[in-house]
Amino acid sequence: MADPTRQLLRWLAAHDVPGRVLLLCADAPLPPVARDTLVVRLPGCLKDTGIGLPAQLLASGVGAVEVTACPSATEEAAAQVTGWTQVLGDRVRRHTAPPLLRRGRPTVLTLGQVPLPRRVVLGLGGLDAAPLDLDLDDAARTIAALRLLGAAPRPDAATRADSEDVAPPERDVLAAAGPPSAAAALAVDGCVACGVCVRACPHDALVLDHDGDTSTLTHLREDCRAELECLRLCPVDAFSTSGSLPLADVLAVPTAVLAEVRTATCERCGARHPADEGPLCATCRFREGNAFGSSMPPGLAERLARRRDEST
Structure with a gap:
């Protein structure tokens, strides 16, 4: 380009x-x-x-x-x-x-x-x-x-998507920048901490951290270029977007937490999965009952079925 x-x-x-x-x-x-x-x-x-x-x-x-x-x-x-x-x-x-x-x-x-x-x-x-x-x-x-040029706060001025973390005068000045940034305004609902979005992002703008029984999905807004591979490839359709983030928001809050999921480690394969699913991840639960079968990623079968219904 x-x-x-x-x-x-x-x-x-x-x-x-x-x-x-x-x-x-x-x-x-x-x-x-x-x-x-x-x-x-x-x-x-x-x-x-x-x-x-x-x-x-x-x-x-x-x-x-x-x-x-x-x-x-x-x-x-x-x-x-x-x-x-x-x-x-x-x-x-x-x-x-x-x-x-x-x-x-x-x-x-x-x-x-x-x-x-x-x-x-x-x-x-x-x-x-x-x-x-x-x-x-x-x-x-x-x-x-x-x-x-000193026209924006340092990246460590705020680490959460909370407008109160930035002083009102600073927000007013940054708002004058006007145009949207290159980053997408992302929202996540129903994350299963599978990490597909992290691997899909071509700019490494998503990070999934595991700490104890909590998995946190973080959006690095300054690195995001709104290619939306995360939205297209998420197997459970957890991502949505409302367009581009204002430049002022990216400058003021460069890092935003998109989801926090209570997770557990699969007793069989070691993969992270939602804790309320039990001791095994979805793939291992399928293999336990279908020793010679194969399983799609969680939610993918339902997603494909919905698309078939929409196309008919």
């Missing part, structure tokens, strides 16, 4: 970091700019640009991110920029004409069409010193940038 912001950060890491970056909507005219200004033309409109772009630019050493009025969606773009300013401070501001104009044309890059830096082509390096890890995806870099 294309990551245009990574391309821009890679270009910045191979050049002298500009004092200002001016973000322009695709249809906005180019205004006069100061000598130390890099112009970045967006493929669309400011109103559709998340806070990740200005946050990552500032975290990479850019002195200020400037914007001009959008010619086609003035009010929506202005509201978006206001949200950026509430989170990132006065380093995001409206562009004003400089007292002294630069000679020649400024450097103008189009987001999504940023050329590969010559240093990278020649293998000369120079990207290791980038403040942000360019191996991370855009969602992870956005969170890292906001934390680096």
Whole structure:
């Protein structure tokens, strides 16, 4: 998947970091700019640009991110920029004409069409010193940038999905971030602690811990990318989702407990299973009565039967 912001950060890491970056909507005219200004033309409109772009630019050493009025969606773009300013401070501001104009044309890059830096082509390096890890995806870099800029609490500020764990002023500022995160808002009901969801998640965003007779399923929200393999593959249909989590919620509460299940260890195979099922797990109970048979995972037979009924 294309990551245009990574391309821009890679270009910045191979050049002298500009004092200002001016973000322009695709249809906005180019205004006069100061000598130390890099112009970045967006493929669309400011109103559709998340806070990740200005946050990552500032975290990479850019002195200020400037914007001009959008010619086609003035009010929506202005509201978006206001949200950026509430989170990132006065380093995001409206562009004003400089007292002294630069000679020649400024450097103008189009987001999504940023050329590969010559240093990278020649293998000369120079990207290791980038403040942000360019191996991370855009969602992870956005969170890292906001934390680096002091615009969000540290990950240990709250460990439970409880809004009271975060001070109200902090929540108000984070809420201005506006756009949804890459994480899914997950809910779990009827978990049997089988661990299928943990193995299914391609981003290791789910953790199942066993402590005594309790098994706890935890959602690592910062690592979640809402691919929903957990929901699709859960054998007991325990997962549901209400869409994407707000970025503010992910920043404030990066780890949430989805389920706590009282479990026991199967006396035959050692697998964890709900304690109220008895001393044996579902598979071993089946094998005890069907020595030469085979068993589907718990709940899968009922699930397949429901789907057959729905399709007829």
